[in-house]
Amino acid sequence: MDPLLSSLILIIFLFTLLLSGIWVAIALLSVGILGLSLFTSVSVGSIMATTSWGTSASWTLTALPLFIWMGEILFRTRLSQDLFKGLSPWLAYLPGRLVHVNIVGSAVFAAVSGSSAATAATIGKMSLPELRSRGYNERLSVGSLAGSATLGFLIPPSIIFIVYGISAEVSIARLFIAGVIPGALLVILFMGYIIVHALLYPDDVPEEDTQHLPFIEKVKLSGNLIPVMLLIAGVLGSLYNGFATPTEAAALGVVGALLLSLLSGSLSWKTFSDSLMGATKTSCMIGFILVGAAFLTVMMGFTRIPIMLAEWIDSLSLSYYGLIFVLTLFFIVLGFFLDGISIVVLTTSVILPMVQQAGIDLLWFGVYVVIVVEMSQITPPVGFNLFVLQGLTGHNIFYLARAALPFFLLLLTAIILIVVYPEIVTWLPEQATIRK
Template sequence: MDMISMSLLLLLGLLVLLGAGLWVAFALTATGLVALQFFSNIPVGTSLATSFYSASVSWELAALPMFIWMGEVLFRSRLSQEMFTGIAPWVGRVPGRLLHTNIIGCGIFAAISGSSAATAATIGKMSVPELTERGYDRKQILGTLAGSATLGLLIPPSIILIVYGVATEQSIARLFVAGILPGMLLMALFVGYVAIWSKINPDGVPSEAEEALPLAEKIRRSKPLIPVVLLIVGVIGSIYGGIASPTESAAVGVALAHLLSWYGGSLNRETFSQALMGTVKTSTMIAFILVGAHFLTVSMAFTGIPRELAEWISTLSLTPGMLLFALTIFFVLLGCFLDGISVVVLTTSIILPMVEAAGIDPLWFGIYLVIVVEMSQITPPVGFNLFVIQGLTGENILKVALAALPYFLLLLTGVILITVFPQIATFLPHQMGS
């Protein structure tokens, strides 16, 4: 059987298993077992045991539950209630006014939770009722929330970047740092769009009389957010400065998150237990998927499919730009049916050899991949952010998707910008050295 037939057969089998509702980890493992059993001479049992063990003892993977725990603790603190009050004084006189609280709030919470869905849920609970009551355009409220919540996948500490780093053996610290400037770029694009939209559609923004607050008063009103911002800066700054590894900084972040929660009066036996159980459930789910993905990667390597597929792609004489264009369409379509983490772990073993053969930096490709996966989070029928916002607001999912469409196009603009100017993603990691 030739390489293309083998690839299609395994892909079809994987899709059938996923379509049947089998857990992603089981589907990945089963596909790997079939690949080894029928398309290689490698002992299946030995390979399965060795692969599962090696994937489970990765030290880099220890950062995953730590960052999830930090997000779970702060998610249950008073941050969500205080965020609107803390951000509002800074945007009251900017075109678009309080619509920017969705964007900035999502940016801040993205740096805490690392999860797109958690960001949408937390900020949405606070901002949607408040902005609706004040008379802001409903479509723009939903759009800013849907689009900005995707930042949870990119702005470090990002769970999906940890997954990509473990799956591709890239430095998680360098990936985190690489996500900073693209994350800021996307926030700037969102803020700019809202400002322009508000000038064109003044009826969508209520004309509230805003007092001109002095700087000291703005800082005073934002006081509840300052410790959280310092926590984020400390965690990312310690990684960028080489003071701590991602795992070490995550452990410090967890301790400080508990301290902040205690100081704010929201830490008790119930919230501690809920945060701990939430962390265990999320971490084990992701780790289980990673173990299955690692076994599939090993199995695919033994079959020789990735190498032959990369060689076949090279015979097509695709330019890096043409390859990225094809991959963008592929990832967006795949993201319509799978969550972001599944997209990453399902594709890296196949795609990375092609990417490296085309001379594309795997570090840069990780940032590109995350932004494209962000696009899929607001693409029907299975855009996870759309479901979260639909559950929050009761709106029709197509209405939410239409509201998010401009932000999908802005994310696409971000992909184009980092492709034309790759230094946006690679500049800071290069300053860290190797």
């Protein structure tokens, strides 16, 4: 059968399964089985066995459940309760005042959870009732939270960086370091927007929230955040200085999170077991998707789909910027229907050959993909952050999407900046000493 026709059949079958609501991993495995059965003569069973084992037996993959467990442990401490109290005195003087807690709080929690949805849920439970009770504009409050919670994907340690690193065979430690400056850039863009909005629409921000506290009092109020910040610095610092591999840094993070939970009085058997089960469920889900994606990748290799797609893109003679523009549109459209991890594992095998052929740095491309995937978290109909906020606020999905639109555009601005100035991504990893 003609390779183009076979690829079209498989794509239609895949999207049919995805739109039906079936598990992503099952959809990937089903398409792989169909492709190998119809278009090749290889043994499906043996290919599935070797692919499943090769994917799940990766030592690099051990960092994934450990970082997830670290986030689950800290999620169940008093961090979320202390975050608003600790951050608000420092941010009350900025135009926009306590709305900035959504952004800075999301950045802090992103560094301990690695999850966008978990960041939205945790910060939302803490900040939205406070902002509502103080008279802040509702659309500004929920929009800023929807946008800033996407930092859970970019600020290390990021789960999606681990997934991309395994799929693309790129150093996870270098990806973590590469996400630091773009993450800080997004924080600056988000806070800058809040400042401008507050200056243009002062009625959206109440006046009575300004707090005049002495420096020592601010430090006391922020005291409960210091151990967590030290833990984050220790985990990332061990990676940056080459003292630990990603797996070793993840283990350090778990031990540190357990100690913090114990010292804060939050560690109980229920907390421990709930965090362990939460990490197990999430890790198994991601691992299952990775196995399905690896099996689909092998099938695509037999059917020559990635090679044909790369040759087709090459035949268009697109410029560097033209290719990035087309890929951005492609990922945004996928984001309407798929979650971020599924987008990465589903497209890596198809996209990377053409990216490499175009001479694009895979480390830079990983950060680019994560920022584009962040946009999918705040676009309907499958925007996970919007689903989380819908449960917290009761607003319909389209109200939340409109509220998050300025932050979608700011994410797009960040993509333009890293395309024009790739050093934003590549400079810091070049300075770091990193162990494999």
